[in-house]
Amino acid sequence: MSMLHLVRTSAFQTSDFQQCLNVIQANDTIVLLDDGCYNLSHDLWQQALSKIALPALYIVEAHAQARAITIDKEKINTLSLDALMTLICATEKSVTWQ
Template sequence: MTILHIQRTSAFYKNDFAQCVATVQSNDALVLIDDGCYNVTHSLFNTLKSLHADVKVFHIQEHAQARAIKIINSQSQPIAMAQLVELTFEYDSTITWQ
């Protein structure tokens, strides 16, 4: 069963991202939205990538831009909100971490 994880909060503020990292499996995907975009600069993001290098990671481009976060495309793929809706149909289940 594949899961689309949607991370809305920053690991610099709440512990949700640590729980998300502990839950993610190899065939899952992660979308960083809202303040969750900050997590690409958190050490837990590197932990996630080292544990599950094949996990697809996306971020809402407009949300990262609004927070002046420069995300290297090899770390996370930029998408629009409409693409997030499409992703929800590609996975068996969705978990929103907020």
């Protein structure tokens, strides 16, 4: 069964994103939100791209915009807050990295 990984912290400040990548499976989904949006510019992002298919990588657009983060839509998909809530409710298992 796939898992939804909600990454709320920056890899520049904690090891949460690294821990997430250590346990992630190929059919899992990653959502960057809050300060987790900063992970787009961390070296670990390349590791995430190698482990998870692009359709399963998301960033909460409003959270990225609030942090002045430019989103390359070829490397990650965007979610509205409403879409995030829908995804969480539709997923049987999730873990929050914070």
